[in-house]
Amino acid sequence: MDYHDSEKAVEVASRVEAFMEEEVLPREREALRTRELVSEDEIHDLWEMAKERDLFAPQVPEEYGGQGLNFRDMLPSFEQVGRSLFGALSIRANAPQEGNMHTLEIAGTEQQKEEYLRPLVQGEIQTGFSMTEPMDGGGSDPKMLKTTARKEGDEWVINGHKWWTSDGYAADLLLVMARTDMDAHPYAGTSIFLVPTDADGVEIVRNIPHLGGHGIVDIERGHAEIKYRDVRVPEEALLGELNGGFRLAQLRLGGGRLTHCMRYSGMAERALEISKAYLQTRHGFDESLSEKQALRHRIADAETELHAARTMVRHAARELDESDARIEVAMAKMYTANVTNEIMDLAVQCLGGSGISKDLPVAHFYEAVRPFRIVDGADEVHRRTIARDAFEDVYDADMENVVEFDSDLDMT
Template identity: 65%
Template sequence: MEYHDSDRARELAADVREFVDEVVIPVEREWLGDGPVPDDVIDDLREEARDRDLYAPQIPEEHDGLGLEFRDVLPAFEEAGRSLLGPLALRVDAPDEGNMHTLEMAGTEAQKDRWLDPLVEAEIHSGFSMTEPMQGGGSDPKMIETTARKDGDEWVIDGHKWWTTQGSEADVLLVMARTDPDAHPYQGCSIFLVPSDADGVEFERDIPHVGGAFRGASHAEIVYDGVRVPEENLLGAENAGFAIAQKRLGPARLTHCMRFSGMAQRSLEVAKAYMNEREGFGSKLSEKQSLRYDVAEAETRLHAARTMVRHAAREITSGNEARVPVSMAKVFTANVVQDAVDLSIQCCGGNGIGKDLPLADFYENVRAFRIVDGADEVHKRVIARDAFEDVDESELDPVTRFRG
């Protein structure tokens, strides 16, 4: 399919595809059914990605990345997503990819030296700690209860978070907390860079979950009990937490879409290969009209999703916030990818469930995408508000673009 991506974007994507096919997928196949894949295996893949000049394409050159524009990295993210190991190899894996973007966008030079550069090199890892248990903020982040209060030249953080991806492995946690209890939360929260070994950072548990068997990160429940960080660990301006989060989440939602649409492409490739081989009832499965129509439908919807993601990415690259296009792309892609993986499993019969093929691990991983970075219903709420024109621009905060 021709998407009129730039020459640079297409060249990089072709090189990433070759790398994934030649190097990443053979390693993936070795570990299927036998995960989790150990760190040294990932380190070797990263080394090979560096040698091929494919490493960290989204990171500016001054921080040792390839320095591509957002829309130009898109096809490479898709190609990387064809294996669960691809994003890790290229250092475009969540949540570090989104956290690196946040640091690059909002961090001071000292913060970038301390955390961004080692993150790019994969010497350290990070977590984004925003969602809270039942009484706190989840889909409705206005309910956030974690607080940070100033005490001399330190901030003192108290709160309870869960589902912090990679929380247990992280060296630094980006923690969202209320800093002005009198303000609306969208104008009264800030993000802090909290070293995971700081006094008062208490790891309660890794939440058991589906999808972690092959190469799953932890999803940690963490209590912040009087955690003290110096003033210079405030990320961006005081009370600008949601403005920064919004700038992080728009692109991060699209990079998730890109990686997952690569997963859907590979799923359909695997299914079609099986269907071209397997015969029953007098013909190949690939000749059965009902299956052919199902695959045709999945290919059509995937093409639509990839087009929507490119549109939203172009808007963001042009400096637009693109909230509605991002929400449309996110909710549509999440469902298209989930359906494509499910169909691919169906077409492969028992082998779809077995771990000789990557489909079962894809299936375990894809379900969360309809929930993370905004559940389907939350994005539909954004789209519906726009559709019914019940957003009065004058009511929106000029910085956060949230309604007060």
């Protein structure tokens, strides 16, 4: 399909695709065949190769070591890296690092960028985004946030309990959301702080066992449960404006949701390619499985839905350049999450025994894609946002007749 991406976007994405085919996917296939996990040293070697090919950190400005692509131009490259179990990691475009880089870029002071953004881009440090809390704290309803930061002299004192802090288990720095004005609505009284993991009072409780993950990469970063007990950070640890944490998080999550969509779209595309290749070579009941009409129609539906998802994401990305595009992003994220889940389930079914084995990447894909309907906003939260907008300021003059008719039938 031609999505009319810019010439620059197409050119970079084609080079990313070549890098995946020549360097990343062969190592992935070897890891699946031998069960020999990809080491962190190998990932660093891939980073050096990506730098030599001008593919490293495509979403980051050149002054900090990236390729300087704008948001819309980088999306096709994210789709290409999504085709591999560790493709995004191989060019430093993986979550949550990619989102944290963007957050530091748009809100960090020059000192914060030099101290944290530059080494983060180069892979010298790792970061975690610490927002979600255990029950009854902030989750799908972020207004329930309970972590606090109170000012004492020239320091902030943070107390709270977080979990699902992505990459938190191995992070050097945490971006922590905390209430800073308890008298204000949480949307107007929350801030983000830069907290080193070695600060007094930071306790990494555990790495939460979870569905999916890198699968074949020997890097334990995971999703951490963290407790903050009287953690003191200086005034300079505030990221962005005081009490502007929710706006900043929304800026981070809006773009992050779309980059996730593209990565999972690439994953779904590859799962379909593997499925179609298998259906053409596997025979049963006197013909190849690709000739079975039921399967052909399901593949046709999957191709159509994936095309719609890709188109929706690109439209949302265009709108994001002009506004917060909250509704467009919500629609794209919710729809793409469900489409990629359905495609992965179809791929497993088409592949039969090969689909549930881990000789192929599809079983890993299946595990990885299911959390996408929960992370970065559950389906229900996005539907709530879309429905609220759909019913806002709605008035249909034709409904007056319905109201009058109902009144005539009122027998009470």
